[in-house]
Amino acid sequence: MEDVRLIRSEKDYQAALKQIRALWDAEPGTPEEDQLEILSILVSKYEEEHFPIEEPDPIEYIKVRMEELGLRQEDLVPYMGNKGNVSKVLNRKRSLSLEMIRNLHRGLRFPLEVLIGESSLGLRSNH
Known part of the structure; x- marks a missing residue:
């Protein structure tokens, strides 16, 4: 058993990923399984710090879900008001309103966390 660092x-x-691959089939209840679990925790911590996952853009999320669900723009009218x-x-060219967010969440089960996220609007402030 190698040292865990x-x-x-x-x-x-x-090196830790290589060790994990070598220990992948460790028998439950063995020191190797413990080492595998410890290494996995360390790798996860390192990845969170060095490869953070950004929240998805709400508009991109909506587009991807539309494609997955076979929806057309017209299908979103009941949730967003009009074409x-x-x-x-x-x-x-327009932000999601609170009402749109609520409707998309209730009607299509889109996650609130994603819908309220920052989107890269093409708008410029007039202020």
Whole structure:
């Protein structure tokens, strides 16, 4: 059983991944399984710090879900008010309103956390 060390560099990270692969089939209840679990925790911590996952853009999320669900822009009208609103939101010319967010969440089960996230609007402030 190799020593388990903190992961402080890319080299340490790659070495830990190699160890994990070697221990992948460790028998439950063995020291190897414990080592595998400890290494997994260390790798997870390193990845969170060095490869953070950004929240998805709400507009991109809506577009991806539309494709997955086979929805057209017209299908979003009941949730967003009218065709103009749908088009403006999907083209980043208008922000999602609170009512739209609620409707998309209730009607299509889109996660609130994603819908309220920052989107990269093409708008410029007039202030």
